[in-house]
Amino acid sequence: MTGTTTEFIMNILVIVFLITGTFFVISASIGVIRFPDVYTRLHASTKAATLGISGIMIGAFIFLYVEHQIVSGKLILGIIFILLTAPVSAHMIGRAAHSIGIKPWSQDGNTKDEYADTLKEK
Numbered sequence: 579m580t581g582t583t584t585e586f587i588m589n590i591l592v593i594v595f596l597i598t599g600t601f602f603v604i605s606a607s608i609g610v611i612r613f614p615d616v617y618t619r620l621h622a623s624t625k626a627a628t629l630g631i632s633g634i635m636i637g638a639f640i641f642l643y644v645e646h647q648i649v650s651g652k653l654i655l656g657i658i659f660i661l662l663t664a665p666v667s668a669h670m671i672g673r674a675a676h677s678i679g680i681k682p683w684s685q686d687g688n689t690k691d692e693y694a695d696t697l698k699e700k
Contacts, residue, residue: 605622616680639657
């Protein structure tokens with residue numbers, strides 16, 4: 579009885595991780611298409627895609643461990659790699675966009691660029 583209950587709970591956990599990850603990946607792709615400027619698109623692609631890919635990889639890791647008793651080091655390294663490199667690369671792309679003069683979008687046209695203000699003070 580406990581073996582089947584444990585398997586059922588683990589299958590539900592895998593399904594939750596996969597569905598959550600898929601939701602975040604789809605919302606990231608919609609955000610990249612719909613958002614108006616490079617900064618908001620970077621936010622959508624970095625935050626949501628990082629969570630989505632990590633969720634899918636965690637679900638795959640749990641599935642492999644439960645079904646085949648395999649501890650996949652490649653999945654663990656992939657999760658760590660995505661969590662470390664995606665935010666850093668988005669930050670660098672955002673800084674590059676700001677340094678070439680791309681202004682943040684605002685609905686009324688009045689944006690306060692605090693980063694440019696701190697650069698002027700130095």
